[in-house]
Amino acid sequence: xxxxxxxxxxxxxxxxxxxxxxxxxxxxxxxxxxxxxxxxxxxxxxxxxxxxxxxxxxxxxxxxxxxxxxxxxxxxxxxxxxxxxxxxxxxxxxxxxxxxxxxxxxxxxxxxxxxxxxxxxxxxxxxxxxxxxxxxxxxxxxxxxxxxxxxxxxxxxxxxxxxxxxxxxxxxxxxxxxxxxxxxxxxxxxxxxxxxxxxxxxxxxxxxxxxxxxxxxxxxxxxxxxxxxxxxxxxxxxxxxxxxxxxxxxxxxxxxxxxxxxxxxxxxxxxxxxxxxxx
Amino acid sequence: xxxxxxxxxxxxxxxxxxxxxxxxxxxxxxxxxxxxxxxxxxxxxxxxxxxxxxxxxxxxxxxxxxxxxxxxxxxxxxxxxxxxxxxxxxxxxxxxxxxxxxxxxxxxxxxxxxxxxxxxxxxxxxxxxxxxxxxxxxxxxxxxxxxxxxxxxxxxxxxxxxxxxxxxxxxxxxxxxxxxxxxxxxxxxxxxxxxxxxxxxxxxxxxxxxxxxxxxxxxxxxxxxxxxxxxxxxxxxxxxxxxxxxxxxxxxxxxxxxxxxxxxxxxxx
Ligand SMILES: Nc1ncnc2c1ncn2[C@@H]1O[C@H](COP(=O)(O)OP(=O)(O)O)[C@@H](O)[C@H]1O
Ligand SMILES: [Mg+2]
Numbered sequence: 025x026x027x028x029x030x031x032x033x034x035x036x037x038x039x040x041x042x043x044x045x046x047x048x049x050x051x052x053x054x055x056x057x058x059x060x061x062x063x064x065x066x067x068x069x070x071x072x073x074x075x076x077x078x079x080x081x082x083x084x085x086x087x088x089x090x091x092x093x094x095x096x097x098x099x100x101x102x103x104x105x106x107x108x109x110x111x112x113x114x115x116x117x118x119x120x121x122x123x124x125x126x127x128x129x130x131x132x133x134x135x136x137x138x139x140x141x142x143x144x145x146x147x148x149x150x151x152x153x154x155x156x157x158x159x160x161x162x163x164x165x166x167x168x169x170x171x172x173x174x175x176x177x178x179x180x181x182x183x184x185x186x187x188x189x190x191x192x193x194x195x196x197x198x199x200x201x202x203x204x205x206x207x208x209x210x211x212x213x214x215x216x217x218x219x220x221x222x223x224x225x226x227x228x229x230x231x232x233x234x235x236x237x238x239x240x241x242x243x244x245x246x247x248x249x250x251x252x253x254x255x256x257x258x259x260x261x262x263x264x265x266x267x268x269x270x271x272x273x274x275x276x277x278x279x280x281x282x283x284x285x286x287x288x289x290x291x292x293x294x295x296x297x298x299x300x301x302x303x
Numbered sequence: 304x305x306x307x308x309x310x311x312x313x314x315x316x317x318x319x320x321x322x323x324x325x326x327x328x329x330x331x332x333x334x335x336x337x338x339x340x341x342x343x344x345x346x347x348x349x350x351x352x353x354x355x356x357x358x359x360x361x362x363x364x365x366x367x368x369x370x371x372x373x374x375x376x377x378x379x380x381x382x383x384x385x386x387x388x389x390x391x392x393x394x395x396x397x398x399x400x401x402x403x404x405x406x407x408x409x410x411x412x413x414x415x416x417x418x419x420x421x422x423x424x425x426x427x428x429x430x431x432x433x434x435x436x437x438x439x440x441x442x443x444x445x446x447x448x449x450x451x452x453x454x455x456x457x458x459x460x461x462x463x464x465x466x467x468x469x470x471x472x473x474x475x476x477x478x479x480x481x482x483x484x485x486x487x488x489x490x491x492x493x494x495x496x497x498x499x500x501x502x503x504x505x506x507x508x509x510x511x512x513x514x515x516x517x518x519x520x521x522x523x524x525x526x527x528x529x530x531x532x533x534x535x536x537x538x539x540x541x542x543x544x545x546x547x548x549x550x551x552x553x554x555x556x557x558x559x560x561x562x563x564x565x566x567x568x569x570x571x572x
Contacts, residue, residue: 080472080476081475081476082472082475082476100472100475100476100478101476101478102476102477102478104476105476105477106472106473106476108469108472108473110469111467111469111470112467112469112470112472112473113470114470114488114491114492115492115568115569116491116492116494116566116568125474125477125487126477126478128483128487129474129477129478129479129480129483129487130478130480130483131478132478164568164571165568166568166569166571166572167571167572177473180473180477181473181476181477184477184478190476
């Protein structure tokens, strides 16, 4: 394995909420290779978002470390872009203005030469076309469907050529058909841009279809329970979801989630209720 | 024969909406109903016109006010007081509200204090204002300021706090620093809500006019109402109150128009 781009070591996160001390993340270790697509799955509350937000620099760690290219992170940086589930677009800006938002910021303006400006304009155009947004380039976000809005959010995140793309259930609010289209789009883009992707989802099928590796997390306290390598070639297509390897892995991960979620169904009780219907 | 191809929207759907025409029709009915009730009650002879003047009497008194009195001067000075008090509030409450809504220490410093002061009745400050500011224009403006500023500050802080965290964090991951987040994300995101807050507090500024003109005034709509009260000129009291209401309504509509003009993305679908 080439040297990892992200190194997570003994990562810990505690929250103090109403006097109680919640351990959201305990002793998490993970290496992610450049260009790798890694998905995080697990029962709700197992620390997926927390892990992602620490890597994004939006949340400080309580212990352990996260390094990017060997440098410990301290806060957000333009090398790590984030895509949220919703509410992150700027409704007062058009699609194009949203995508080029980062150009207005000092970090990008200070180093601009004329050719930088030119290439930025070219890149914005390319992203608009790549994401299929040409016909809505001048529309405002609230005129777009949920799927189109997420395309804008992804394009905006990619605009500054981040090396790492962090996504927290980005397709969680979309319908199944739109989600499949988005899967192929994000795979295509991540290969094209050679972006490393860390992707949180609660949909196991999505997790397997997108990833090189699926990280299974478990709650109380939040930790990494298993890491599964996906036995599929890099170029994915929807038919692979029917292959035995895919189905077996899906079963295995689902069982893992069920085991750790602590939400067992009491079948005995259900059965008794079925036999004696309430009067 | 014409056939209406667009199905009628049901009138009584929960949270339903109405055609514009029907909406205005019903709104006018509401106004006319009150006017009619007033007219009937006052002309029936059952009520002494000193208690309830007839609409023509009120119109007549407004006419006299315009011709023999100084209606336009009263309007001008009252508009000046309301606008000046309101602008003073806004100029201070805007930056302070943004800071209170953004930074926890500023919030801790100002919010409990403001919460406390805003329950104090503005009218009760009149003696203090006269003592501190004097009895000229400044005093009237000060009363309107006291009546609006504290509410405005808290509401603007709340508008700012309602900016989705995702918008802020997205900017952080794109490399925005603190000032850029305030100026390029929080401000533009909260602007529509802030303009709405200004519209609502402007309405309150108008309601404080009569209170403000209790302070040694000798002109203004509120003052005219107070003077008419002394002479039991109920028709002029009515005229004054209705005029204040109309000016309040007019400023409200101006704010709404400005809202549609300034934030077109909110009205596009
Ligand atoms: N800001 C916070 N304050 C207190 N507790 C939090 C906070 N954020 C997350 N937690 C807690 O940390 C745990 C993990 O949360 P999260 O990472 O959001 O889980 P997931 O994304 O896997 O559903 C949960 O128990 C949650 O209640
Ligand atoms: Mg989450």
